[in-house]
Ligand SMILES: [Zn+2]
Ligand SMILES: [Zn+2]
């Protein structure tokens with residue numbers, strides 16, 4: 001593959017952004033690990049939004065089909081599956097952004113993180129998941 005040198009950082013690259021004339025990372029972009037298309041850097045994400053959307057549709061295809069066979073439109077079925085997949089904080093009941101601390105058991109609120117810390121502490125002491133949760137939530 002032919003490579004060019006990014007005029008900003010001087011590194012060889014397969015991709016030069018036509019707007020900035022720079023490589024992906026100098027342009028504030030990442031290259032999708034799946035399709036190779038550039039996308040705006042977004043924390044630790046390695047795939048572009050199109051691929052992430054397709055992943056999600058593929059993963060949830062059965063559930064979506066189930067809802068649609070019950071008469072829901074595609075949009076409603078997708079929304080319903082999203083609700084089904086939402087994890088709620090065990091401490092306060094708010095929806096948890098998956099990928100947050102606490103393996104998505106708790107939300108990022110300070111009080112809930114404290115419960116999570118107690119939970120991991122109990123787990124380190126050798127308690128089962130259930131007992132550690134009970135202990136952590138009891139205080
Ligand atoms: Zn560069
Ligand atoms: Zn992609």
Ligand SMILES: [Zn+2]
Pocket residue numbers: 089090091092093094106107108109112
């Ligand atoms: Zn919470």
